[in-house]
Amino acid sequence: MLSNVRIERTESPKTKPNPEKLGFGQYFTDHMLLMDYSAEQGWHDPRIVPYAPLTLDPAAMVFHYGQAVFEGLKAYRTAEGGAQLFLPERNAKRLNRSLERMSMPKLEPGVLTEAIQALVGVDQDWIPEAEGTSLYIRPFIIATEAMLGVRASSSYLLAIVMSPVGAYFDGGLKPVDILVEPHDVRAVRGGTGAAKTAANYAGGLKAQAAAKEAGCAQVLWLDALERKYVEEVGSMNVFFRIDGQVYTPVLNGSILEGVTRGAVIELLEDWDVMFTARPLSIQELVQAAANGTLEEAFGTGTAAVISPIGGIRWNGQLYPINGGQVGELSQKLYDTITGIQRGMVRDVYGWTVPA
Numbered sequence: 001m002l003s004n005v006r007i008e009r010t011e012s013p014k015t016k017p018n019p020e021k022l023g024f025g026q027y028f029t030d031h032m033l034l035m036d037y038s039a040e041q042g043w044h045d046p047r048i049v050p051y052a053p054l055t056l057d058p059a060a061m062v063f064h065y066g067q068a069v070f071e072g073l074k075a076y077r078t079a080e081g082g083a084q085l086f087l088p089e090r091n092a093k094r095l096n097r098s099l100e101r102m103s104m105p106k107l108e109p110g111v112l113t114e115a116i117q118a119l120v121g122v123d124q125d126w127i128p129e130a131e132g133t134s135l136y137i138r139p140f141i142i143a144t145e146a147m148l149g150v151r152a153s154s155s156y157l158l159a160i161v162m163s164p165v166g167a168y169f170d171g172g173l174k175p176v177d178i179l180v181e182p183h184d185v186r187a188v189r190g191g192t193g194a195a196k197t198a199a200n201y202a203g204g205l206k207a208q209a210a211a212k213e214a215g216c217a218q219v220l221w222l223d224a225l226e227r228k229y230v231e232e233v234g235s236m237n238v239f240f241r242i243d244g245q246v247y248t249p250v251l252n253g254s255i256l257e258g259v260t261r262g263a264v265i266e267l268l269e270d271w272d273v274m275f276t277a278r279p280l281s282i283q284e285l286v287q288a289a290a291n292g293t294l295e296e297a298f299g300t301g302t303a304a305v306i307s308p309i310g311g312i313r314w315n316g317q318l319y320p321i322n323g324g325q326v327g328e329l330s331q332k333l334y335d336t337i338t339g340i341q342r343g344m345v346r347d348v349y350g351w352t353v354p355a
């Protein structure tokens with residue numbers, strides 16, 4: 001349970017951005033939530049304050065040894081004018097797994113969701129209404145102790161900021177090409193790949209720039225040991241439909257367990273679509289693309305929702321998928337998941353929670 005949240009409201013609310021030009025993660029709401037951790041007091045002093053820069057000691061351990069984890073989830077405006085969250089407890093559980101991996105103190109069950117509900121309550125009017133838009137919520141935790149010895153910090157800050165967003169990719173549901181990264185790897189088994197920690201993203205930026213250069217939206221990462229099996233795409237998990245069967249890389253310790261990935265798997269099982277999580281080699285996938293049996297591919301993520309993949313670029317060649325069109329299953333998953341998130345499709349799975 002979250003103890004009393006102190007609320008200090010801003011005296012100068014910002015002008016809201018044009019809902020048609022939100023993009024992703026460019027605008028921030030009027031308030032943020034902060035909470036401190038110390039060895040003596042544990043997590044304490046949750047407070048909602050006007051959105052503003054943070055002040056940190058230059059020796060704060062996050063700057064040096066990278067103890068930083070984050071989450072991403074969204075609040076949606078429903079058809080009836082209410083607001084709801086999608087599977088927030090799964091984000092909370094994953095946050096705790098990330099915290100544990102990075103030697104950081106966990107949150108008690110319920111605390112993250114209650115903190116988010118309190119903040120969304122204060123900035124309610126920032127949830128955009130147009131189809132395809134939502135309020136992206138970014139909780140993060142960083143090490144704040146001023147100390148240069150290498151060990152876990154003894155103090156931390158939890159912050160939650162929120163951003164009204166449109167589609168993650170510029171073209172919305174338009175399929176994007178992805179580039180198989182030949183040199184760098186994102187994560188290795190036993191490393192931090194399954195944790196949502198900042199360094200996993202920093203290490204991927206060089207390859208991301210190379211993907212952009214090659215006309216691709218994101219990187220498709222291969223496993224670090226054999227450079228043979230696909231793992232995930234820059235900001236999403238990945239699914240492939242080959243000959244009517246759907247596959248996704250099996251979680252192996254170096255792949256992030258996406259919340260949307262989990263929801264997609266539940267839907268596939270409920271719809272009796274043949275589905276298997278297993279190792280998928282890049283060779284198998286490009287062969288299937290070349291002989292036309294790779295019927296569709298899509299990424300899944302909170303930010304990306306369901307993002308169809310139009311082609312895989314590997315070894316200098318582009319392997320188009322489904323003629324670069326949105327696949328039938330990708331469209332059905334997108335419609336169902338966004339329908340449930342916005343309260344237009346009945347949530348028979350119990351995935352939504354009032355915000």
Ligand code: COI
Pocket residue numbers: 071072073235236301302303304
């Ligand atoms: C999300 O989907 O919420 C993510 O965290 C991906 C991201 C790094 C934009």
